Structure formats: C-alpha cells, structure tokens
Amino acid sequence: MIKIGIVGGTGYGAVELLRILTQHPHVDEINIYSNSKAGDKISDSYPHLDAIANIEMKTLSVAEAKTNDVLFFATPPGVSHQWIPKLYGTGVKLIDLSGDFRLLDREVYASWYKQATTEKEWLEKAVYGLSEVYTEAISEAEIVANPGCYPTATLLGLLPAIEGKIIDPSSIIVDGKTGVSGAGRSVSLNTHYAEMNENFKVYQVGTHKHTPEIERFLSDKAEADVVISFTPHIVPMTRGIMTTSYTQIMTNHTEQEIEDFYRAYYEHQPFVRIRTNGNLPQTKEVYGSNYCDISITVDQRTGRLIIIAVIDNLMKGAAGQAVQNMNIINGWDQTTGLSFIPTYP
Ligand SMILES: NC(=O)C1=CN([C@@H]2O[C@H](COP(=O)(O)OP(=O)(O)OC[C@H]3O[C@@H](n4cnc5c(N)ncnc54)[C@H](OP(=O)(O)O)[C@@H]3O)[C@@H](O)[C@H]2O)C=CC1
Numbered sequence: 001m002i003k004i005g006i007v008g009g010t011g012y013g014a015v016e017l018l019r020i021l022t023q024h025p026h027v028d029e030i031n032i033y034s035n036s037k038a039g040d041k042i043s044d045s046y047p048h049l050d051a052i053a054n055i056e057m058k059t060l061s062v063a064e065a066k067t068n069d070v071l072f073f074a075t076p077p078g079v080s081h082q083w084i085p086k087l088y089g090t091g092v093k094l095i096d097l098s099g100d101f102r103l104l105d106r107e108v109y110a111s112w113y114k115q116a117t118t119e120k121e122w123l124e125k126a127v128y129g130l131s132e133v134y135t136e137a138i139s140e141a142e143i144v145a146n147p148g149c150y151p152t153a154t155l156l157g158l159l160p161a162i163e164g165k166i167i168d169p170s171s172i173i174v175d176g177k178t179g180v181s182g183a184g185r186s187v188s189l190n191t192h193y194a195e196m197n198e199n200f201k202v203y204q205v206g207t208h209k210h211t212p213e214i215e216r217f218l219s220d221k222a223e224a225d226v227v228i229s230f231t232p233h234i235v236p237m238t239r240g241i242m243t244t245s246y247t248q249i250m251t252n253h254t255e256q257e258i259e260d261f262y263r264a265y266y267e268h269q270p271f272v273r274i275r276t277n278g279n280l281p282q283t284k285e286v287y288g289s290n291y292c293d294i295s296i297t298v299d300q301r302t303g304r305l306i307i308i309a310v311i312d313n314l315m316k317g318a319a320g321q322a323v324q325n326m327n328i329i330n331g332w333d334q335t336t337g338l339s340f341i342p343t344y345p
C-alpha cells in the first residue's frame, strides 16, 4: 500500500485524481496540499466528495512532500519546477501534470509558455509520460512529465503512422477541439457561460504551447525534425478532446491494412481502441474513462490519411494517464484503479 500526495488541491486535475485514487486498491492514504485553502477540507470546496474524501488540506513543504511515496503536481505551469529539484532523490516519485518538464530546451519553453522553467539538467531527468509509448522509461522514472491533453490524443493518433513510415511527417496539420474544463477551474471571461454557450471558438492559432511538445515527440519517432500546424478550438461541452490530423500518405496501403497496422501497434494497450469499418469516435464515447479511441480514414481523392482521436481531457489527458503512469512505476497492471466505463449518454 502506498501514500499519495496531491499538490494544487482545489483544481480540476486534483479532484479527478481524487476520484480515481480514493478507489485505487493500492492507495491507503492521500494527502492534499493547497496553496489557497490549507486548513479547509476538500469537501468544503467540493461537497460531492463529502463522506468520500473529507480530507483536511495542508500547506506543502519539502518535509511534508517527502512523507509520500508518490506526489502529483496538479498545478499551473511555473509551480512544479520550483519544487521538483528539491525533492529529487528523496525516494518520492514525482508526477507532474503541468508542462514544466515536457520540453528539453528552456528557451523553447520560455518562448511558448511566456515564463521560465528549471535548468536543462533537471529537464533531462524527466521521462515523458505517454504511457503506451514510453512504458519502459516510465517504469524507472523518478520524474514523470505527464503529457498535455492535446498532445496525448494527437501523438497516440499519429505515432503509428510515423513509425510505420505511412505518412510524410512534413505534411501534418492538426485541428484540436476541447471541452471547457481544459481551462481549469479558475474563472476567466473566456470561459464564462455566456461567452461559451452556443459558441465555438478558435484560439492561439499557431502559438499554442502544446505545439513544441507534439513536435518534440513526433520528431523523436520520425528521427527528423517535424514541424506541424496546430490549431486549437474550445467547444461548449464540459469534458472531451478531439484531434483531427490531416497527413499525406506515402505508401500504397489500403485503409484496412493501415487499420490492421494500428491495431497491432496497440495490441497490448488496454486503453487504446481502434475503430473499424468507418466508425468514427465521439467524445461522449470516452467520457469519464481513460480510453483513447482512434479512427483512420484514407481519403483516396486527396491521398490523405485523416486520423481522429478522442479522449477525456481530465482522464487520459491528465489525471487518468497520471495514475496509469503511477501503476507502471509500481509494476502494477496499467488498468489498476482505472477501469471506468465511459459515462453514456
Ligand atoms: N484541465 C485539464 O483538462 C488539464 C490540465 N492539465 C494541467 O494540469 C495542471 C492543473 O490543471 P487544472 O487542475 O485544470 O487547473 P486548475 O486551475 O483547475 O487548478 C490548479 C490548482 O493549482 C493551484 N494553484 C494555482 N496557482 C498556484 C500557484 N501559483 N502556486 C501553487 N499552486 C497554485 C490551485 O489550487 P490550490 O490553491 O488548492 O493549491 C489551483 O486550483 C495544469 O498545469 C494544467 O495545464 C493537463 C492536462 C489537462
């Protein structure tokens, strides 16, 4: 049995971690750290957790942090990099849901995040937590950089086609669509009900911070520098991400052959489901679960392979994948504590 700490206690990522970890069979104690509400119970902020997690939140300190076996940072970018170097080597496994450790180059980070992260020596110690792809490295990691929500869906959709040399890596255009909880719980005019309802917004065209993260890991598997066009959109729904990737096919494979290749690529991965016979995934079909559903379509007319991937941004896009990584680190079955059937309708 292990002891868990969650930093950023009153945010959406933390609450989703709690939803999972309160039912995880190997977790017997949960500490919650809050910057704004230490001393309060988490159920004061989230009454739906009353009688499930009436845990009093604490202030984080290095001494406190070290009492945990695994510490999750569910904090905005700019927080975890101040703590993780102080905790490295103490035996606590550190899983960061923010972007602070996802890029190797701090200048690239600064140019996309408009703020600083830690030195390269620390960034190099982090393992990218795309569970299905970097499993072995994650199993030995002390610091896991949990992937961003858009990169999770985009990379799971594109990596088989890149590794199989099915598509031209220089041809990739990605359209992302997210639910509003992707913006976190903090109040902003952008996500105000009246601004969001009956609306469909595009934002950060060509400037979204997930672009260099997607490019880094596509380049890793393409063994060449990959540059993509990525455009995110926000949709009036609570949860869900859909990414649509448009790519140029380089081979004469049929749709069936590519589909079979994808299925073989993810054969032993319990959370990736490949759609068959032109069946296209919808965000509702993964809602509340850790699944990533993927479809591939060969557009004969344009010679393009169109890849659609859906996830729940708070599950496979954040807390679910973070727990999947905790399971990998501890040598447990990846699905432990994560067997949520999607909530439908
Ligand atoms: N929402 C999503 O779908 C996804 C989120 N992520 C990432 O996960 C992280 C958490 O996101 P999410 O939970 O949605 O965000 P929220 O804004 O909902 O929560 C973040 C929490 O962090 C704490 N916090 C805020 N500012 C500071 C600070 N300066 N220092 C320390 N703690 C602070 C606050 O909790 P308290 O005051 O209680 O400490 C806050 O509630 C972010 O980095 C986000 O980018 C990644 C993938 C998807």
Ligand SMILES: CC(=O)N[C@@H](CCC(=O)OP(=O)(O)O)C(=O)O
Residues within 6 Å of the ligand: 097, 098, 099, 147, 148, 149, 150, 178, 179, 180, 181, 182, 183, 184, 210, 232, 234
């Ligand atoms: C709607 C909305 O604002 N979504 C967020 C999602 C990114 C996020 O949550 O950040 P990480 O995944 O990098 O940690 C955004 O586009 O910035």
